[in-house]
Amino acid sequence: MCAHYDPQTDPAQLKAYFGVHDLPLGLKPSLWPGYHGPFLRKHEFADVGDEAVPFRELLVGSFGLIPHWAKDTTIARNTYNARSETVHEKPSYRDAWRLARHCIIPAEAFYEPDWRTGRAVPTRISRADGKPMGIAGLWSIWKNPGGETTYSYTMLTINADQHPLMRQFHKPDDEKRSIVILHEQDYDGWLQASVSDSRRFLYAYPADNLVAENPQQPLL
Structure with a gap:
């Protein structure tokens, strides 16, 4: 499961690899659940037939899905990953899944703990070709009692017991x-x-297309 990642926030990279721009300034370079980061979704007016409307739009939201029924935003600390096997039935995610609120989370890298030494060693995982990665996710929208809107997103996960890299x-x-x-x-x-x-x-993304940087020992 991924609770820590580095978002792609460089305007030139976002335009070159994701076809979006207009990212607000001041976003953190490394994110944990509850922090705010960028995500892409299909533009809400993409189907109106106006050529001036782009297919994708870039938004900023909370890393950790906040369903519409949540009392506050603290739920994001526990909803940053959604298991693909149960996403359709879990209360926090099922509405976003049912409405096909798909998004892409642009990232430079994500981090996972390597426990082979007996303690967690943070390991940075990125694409081997140096390009940013697009992580599949779901998005939601939440309004506080005052009517203010907060967007949020979660990363979808799959089993990796047989994946040469991620199983480690x-x-x-x-x-x-x-x-x-x-x-x-x-x-x-x-x-x-x-x-x-x-x-x-x-x-599953091919292991050969990923690189893991562990300061203590090689992974492959």
């Missing part, structure tokens, strides 16, 4: 999990996929 993280007896990293050619497909078509995008 977390405690020995824990199930191995991985976030869903999309291929670029699937970005628009994921953003506009129907509920019935959503699961075909939840695949």
Whole structure:
């Protein structure tokens, strides 16, 4: 599970690799649950037929999904990852899944704990080609009693027991999990996929296309 990652916040990179811009200034370079970061979704007016409206739009939201029924935003500390196997039935995520509120989370890298030494060693994982990664997620919208709006998002995860790289993280007896990293050619497909078509995008990213930086020992 991923509770810590570095978002992609460079305007040039966001434009080159995700086709979006206008990112607000002041976002943190490294995020934990409850922090605010960028995510992409299908533009809310993308289907009106106006060529001036882009297909994708960039928003800023809380890392950790805040469902519409939440009393406050503190739930984000526990909803930063959604298990793909149960996302359709868990109260925190099921509405976002049912409404196909798909998003892409632009990231430079994410971190997982390597426990082989008997203690957690943070390990930075990024794409081997140096490009930013697009992580598959779900987004939601929440309003406080005063009517102010907060967007939020969560990362989707899959089982990684058989993944050559991702199976090496977390405690020995824990199930191995991985976030869903999309291929670029699937970005628009994921953003506009129907509920019935959503699961075909939840695949394992090839281990050879990732690099793990561990200060203590090699992983592959």
